[in-house]
Amino acid sequence: MKPSAFEYHRVRSVDEAVSLLTRLGGDAKLLAGGQSLVGMMNFRLARPSALIDISLVDALNYITSNEEGLRIGALTSHRAVERLDDPVASERFSVLPRSAHWIGHYAIRSVGTFGGSIAHADPAAEWCMLALLLDAEVVAVGPQGERVVPIGDFFTGFLQTDLAEDEMLTEVRIRTAWPHAALHEFSRRHGDFAIVAAAAAVQMSGDHCTDARIVIGGVDSTVIRVADAESVLTGATINAEAIGEAAAAAARAVDPPEDLNGSAAYRRHLTEVLVRRALDEAIAHGE
Amino acid sequence: MKYVGSRVLRHEDPRLLTGRGFFVDDETRPGQLWMRVVRSTSAHALIRSIDLTEAQESDGVLAVICGRDVELPVIPVRVSPLKDEMAPYLQPVLATERVRYVGEPVAVIVATDPYLAEDAAERVIVEYDELPVLLDAEQSAASDVQMVPGHSNEVAVLRASFGDVDASFASAEHVVEIDVTIGRQTAVPIETRGLVAEWSPDDERLDIWGATKVPHYNRRVIAAAIGLTEYQVNIHRTDAGGGFGVRGELYPEDFLVPYLALRLGRPIKWVEDRAEHLVSTNHSRDQRHLISGAFDRSGHLLGLRDEVWHGNGGYVRTHGLTVPELTITMLPGPYRLPAYEGVCHIVLTNKTPCGTYRAPGRYEGTFARERLLDIAAVQLGIDPLEIRRVNLLSAEELPMDRGLIALGTSVVLDDADYQSLLEVALVEADYSSWQNEATQLRAQGQLVGTGMAVFLEKSGLGPYETAAVEIDREGGIQVSIGGTSLGQGIETIMAQIAADELTVNIASVDVVGGETASMDDGMGSWASRSTVVGGSAVLMAARATSDLALQVAATLLEVSPEELTLRDGRVEVNGSSERAMSLGDVAAVIGNPPAGVDLGCKVLGARRKFSVEHMTYPYGVHFAQVRVDGDTGAVSVLRYFVAYEVGRAMNPMTVEGQLIGGAIQGIGGALLEELVYGPDGQPLSATLIDYLLPTAGDAPTVGTLITESHPSSSNPLGAKGAGEGGLTACGATIASAVGNAIGKVEAPTRLPLSPMRVRAMVASAAASTDHVSSAE
């Protein structure tokens, strides 16, 4: 459990990081909080030839909110999101701070970064789920400058994203407020990655749902949206029956893998349970 | 008596809690090299070829060695019945022709640092011809594929019995038969294994750091294996981050490190990493019990039968057949039982070999037996507490020779009162209010339940332990013991015993364990024996030292020893306390006696050996209250309680610590921990992401009751061991509570009770009630 040899570079700015990424080539990796990367290196599942340590790029450590929405700098720690106390942001995007406690333990949340989680693209990661749930946009900076990627195009496979080898994620933006949103998950111990997680968000007009998002984690190679479950809700009157139907539709739509934490059937069952719980809380929240 | 029996703070804690502990990885020798083990990636295969060339050319590498390059004996059995019969099944230090589990050592690298060693290890190319993989004990016993050519995969069948079992079943009014399984688990001490060895050519001496548990045994075997005498090998004490049975046994690395240090003439260090730990350190549990009980109508147990399948992994290791033997000899527990037959099949499988893990055999056997009683109670319509009450042996029936042999001694249940402990525990835990609360919550639709189990432990295994006490001129007292510190608090306990006996302040006592230069013989620390047996040796040595001090002081003060008293570390003449000598003064005079005076000794000290024939049997009761999330199958432990009879608690605080820590570990085994293998024999629980240990966040508050009603007569302290009873009944108790919560007592038959398994039970319980109600 000792990593193979690597070069180590510490940078202070995005420009420096991107130019090093360009110069060092595809085997170089950015190091943010290190809470995913270092473990993989110790198991030699990742063997970067060089690490570019961006943890001191202070310019990327921020959360701002205005009428255009919420912007989270890539190096913002999970813990900072958990403690979000900007009154506007915490009302409109409260699902972010409310869900942070599901991520690992206090120590991990203090060091791990929002951008690192999105770039790592774990299919059970809470931030990845919520980014998809809330229609986020990802800002990437490369040698050619900045581009903005809609979240729907960002996660391309297991631990894979649309980021090019010489690009760095700098910011995540969320434009639309979703006050009725929640995330629920199930793991065997507090702090473990979810076996299955479900996030739900609805826009309500009275008891009528005008738009809905359902995202499931831990059942596929990426976090996924389940259109079949969303369409049950959009345009419908929200009651226990509609929630139950949406949950059942989500369970039918997923095709989960089997591993030592659960069979495919158990994960499908959990999907139904958790979608129901997430919807119940989403609707109750912001009432 | 000042210290014994009181809550003395642990001596070792300031050191351990402020980062000043000294663990094996803290030892670094000048010129030290690092060893890395290349392990089999195949579960069962013939080794076609091993190519070391690339590894040899790798940076920083000094040596690359595989099985054909070393001459080392197979690893012997330390304790077990049928020792000689185990010979074909023993593990070589390095595999040569075939590998039998993923993780088996096939080669070693020695390099200048651990990173380069790991780089080189990746460059060893081993080609395997795969063989069929056997993962299950029964399947392996029936298979034509022989894991050891010419020998059965069934290593042995052990039997233990008394009474006429057939007759008891024939005459029974009610027979209950169940099939239960305890998954494969292991201990995960916070410190992994490790060893440092250094050969000093000038004084022809080998120094070793990192051996824990049984240093004297290990040094004898290692010395013989590498052609040295026992006294050429010095084992040094280090702190140890837990043992739990697995740490400190002789493993392949324990031979390789000293062997390479000698062969290369350079100090060698090896520190196991966590991924290695989970595939190379002993596994345990892994048993299936087909257990049946013969009962009369009122629930009296007439006979008990158990057929156990024990999946032992790829080899027989140092514990031999100890776990299977303890399983079937302790299975009858604290119950009155006219007839019994236990049979255990020990079978090789293509998994990591097994050994003992805290409460070996009893965790498993208690689960099987107590499940049987719970289920029998339901079937007979008796309260689960009542079925225990009618079957527990009464105080008048004890002591009692069970007519069974365990660990080479006959099982003689010593003085005890199992029945009254159960009653006292019920009151102390306020169990009936746990039950009432659960009943109310169930009426509101919540799946909350309570469960309990009674257990019998064993402790204080002989044959002996040694201890030496020596007092220096300044009154400093060194207590050298044959046991070792595994983090269990032995330094404090031994100091309490010695300080009381010598009437000194405990601060003047220094306890040294695991250092072969200060104590050249000992049996080590395992099986809840150190306080009972080692503590008694300390008591005897301290008493002999105090006698000697009186005798010498009598000569010097010109009185008879009867006229002297030892008080506050001073030998005083009775009635005139100003005529006195401190123990340090006595030591000083002994070291430098007045001309012409023969004091008959050279130091103020004594060495004693305490021998004991029989074990002593502590016992207890566990209670739990749990909540099941019917949707997910998750179990949360709301309340937990352990009541334990310890004979005499040397230090109630450390006994509580043992019970609470044990309970958390046992609950981990009941709910979380399982070493799972894929069909190809690849370990799937190979990291701590997948092998789930209980964390502080998940641990319930554990209540304890320690009773001292029946001091052991086997030792002068009256102590019974306390190392394991916190754990023994956890599997049984949690299963009982889960069964109660979901309204299906018989459902939990397999540990751990993972959420997926519990969810399936809830679903089938719901289905069967639906069925019943629709039939009505």
Ligand SMILES: Cc1cc2nc3c(=O)[nH]c(=O)nc-3n(C[C@H](O)[C@H](O)[C@H](O)COP(=O)(O)OP(=O)(O)OC[C@H]3O[C@@H](n4cnc5c(N)ncnc54)[C@H](O)[C@@H]3O)c2cc1C
């Ligand atoms: C015990 C434990 C439990 C955990 N539990 C959870 C959990 O429940 N849920 C969860 O979501 N996470 C969990 N994590 C992971 C944790 O949240 C990580 O912090 C997160 O996944 C990655 O963030 P990081 O800053 O640590 O990234 P790093 O580990 O430094 O990097 C991860 C990857 O992202 C890349 N990267 C990082 N930053 C950028 C960037 N700005 N641009 C481009 N690429 C970048 C790196 O090159 C690397 O490939 C857990 C971790 C541990 C150790």
